């Protein structure tokens with residue numbers, strides 16, 4: 001039986017860990033050739049290849065426009081096209097109430113979590129327009145629609161990702177490019193490594209389902225949005241949050 005993404009090329013940023021790594025594995029298992037991109041060296045390509053898949057690492061700092069341009073260029077050089085892009089790289093950044101937030105801390109999280117998505121989409125969409133097709137999924141957050149104390153930079157960046165997603169969908173959905181974002185609740189990944197057990201327990205209680213999410217649970221939604229099964233889905237904001245936004 002033909003696999004969902006057989007013959008497709010999928011690019012994933014922040015693919016060295018957490019949600020991005022889970023999505024990279026899922027694309028590969030479903031037959032895609034995967035461009036694994038991250039600012040850090042990691043074992044994602046080795047694991048995909050060991051499992052019989054196809055993947056290639058392109059080191060990229062998404063906060064730098066020229067590196068995002070190179071990422072798309074190298075994807076085309078390596079695999080000839082870019083069918084799917086999962087713009088997922090992100091950091092938690094400085095946590096402080098707004099008046100105590102350093103300017104550098106605010107600017108850093110905006111640079112990675114918001115500018116990074118803009119730069120990646122800009123170059124991906126240019127390539128996809130030439131092909132006449134493409135799918136983009138961005139990682140927003142539940143904090144793309146609500147606030148959270150001590151996270152002003154992160155919250156501002158994720159609200160921005162939602163706006164970028166909606167605007168790009170308006171501009172390019174009629175040109176064969178579907179663009180959506182996922183909005184995870186708190187997910188058990190290294191992003192939360194600075195939180196102690198008590199904080200994680202308190203966070204779990206904010207999710208009606210009673211626990212934090214797992215990276216592969218988010219990846220399942222990303223895979224669906226990337227597939228032909230989601231052919232009518234564009235411009236959407238898709239919470240996957242154990243019910244967080246309902247409370």
Ligand SMILES: NC(=O)c1ccc[n+]([C@@H]2O[C@H](COP(=O)([O-])OP(=O)(O)OC[C@H]3O[C@@H](n4cnc5c(N)ncnc54)[C@H](O)[C@@H]3O)[C@@H](O)[C@H]2O)c1
Nearest residue numbers: 014016017018019039061062089090141184186187189191
């Ligand atoms: N974990 C959560 O609770 C949660 C909730 C909602 C949204 N998110 C979002 O999910 C995405 C993935 O986070 P995660 O939880 O898997 O965290 P993670 O820390 O496990 O993975 C993030 C990856 O991004 C990479 N990265 C960081 N800065 C980068 C840069 N400048 N350029 C390229 N790569 C960079 C890291 O090296 C890492 O491999 C992020 O956008 C995050 O904001 C996470």
